[in-house]
Amino acid sequence: MxxxxxxxxxxxxxxxxxxxxxxxxxxxxxxxxxxxxxxxxxxxxxxxxxxxxxxxxxxxxxxxxxxxxxxxxxxxxxxxxxDKPDPTVDSLLEKPLKKTVGSYRFAQGRSTRTSFIIVDAQTVKSTDLAKNSGYDGGKKISGIKRHMAVDINGLPQAIHITRANVSDREGALAVFSLSNQTLDSVQRVMVDGGYTGQDFSGQVKLILNANTTVAKRNELHTFKVLAQRWIIERSWSWLDKCRRLWKNCERKLNSSLQIVVLAYLALVLRRY
Known part of the structure; x- marks a missing residue:
């Protein structure tokens, strides 16, 4: 006893x-x-x-x-x-994350589904255990790339994991295609300068029927925190509280996805 x-x-x-x-x-x-x-x-x-x-x-x-x-x-x-038998089916970790994020927004007096998202990608170095790695020539990192869309609170609305060699634009369009039902209320998408070119805004309009806003730092001619863009940077920093996410130690891309989902699920639950 x-x-x-x-x-x-x-x-x-x-x-x-x-x-x-x-x-x-x-x-x-x-x-x-x-x-x-x-x-x-x-x-x-x-x-x-x-x-x-x-x-x-x-x-x-x-x-x-x-x-x-x-x-x-x-x-x-x-x-x-x-377990995620199909890319379009939510796992038992993704379902409660979407539910708790929607409940959190509703408690703030907002709609459970956002009309504005901020999109960004983060390249993470993989260990020798990971099987699905690519090389990001811009960041000079061999690993995976996390693509994420967040709302005004910085909470994820959609997450997708690819190899690091996949461009930010391709990853973002994959996010929109896989989560178009979750993002069906989105009217405006904010991205940075890395998403310009190849008619990205036209593809976003086709998939989500939303307008795209590009926030370019080089147009400021000085160092300044970009309005609303800092929100997703803070979302990335929340992941740094989990040591398992400092590097990609997972063998499969779905495992890398679910561990990120778990981190945000724990974060939202602690706000209740």
């Missing part, structure tokens, strides 16, 4: 944890595979916090503290939650 109390108190000390009340917001969605599994012998709340611990500290699954469920149990749940 004393040992169990010590384990509970130790588990509650990790700063990567979310509260049980916050977890209850997404628990029904994560239990979608319950009928396909044997009777559960561990608390899903502890499993989710174990995944967040690995995300925040960057530790390997086998190195999870013993206060959490066994590492292979934690990884098995994570593997099922991140």
């Amino acid at each position: 004393i040992n169990k109390l010590l384990e509970v108190s130790t588990l509650s000390e990790y700063q990567s944890n979310i509260s049980r009340e916050q977890f209850e917001l997404i628990r029904p969605g994560l239990e979608g595979l319950r009928k396909l599994m044997r009777s559960r012998r561990c608390d899903l709340y502890d499993v989710f916090n174990a995944i967040l611990y690995s995300l925040t500290t960057g530790c390997q699954w086998r190195e999870l503290p013993h206060v959490f469920p066994e590492w292979h149990t934690v990884y098995r749940y994570y593997d099922m939650w991140r």
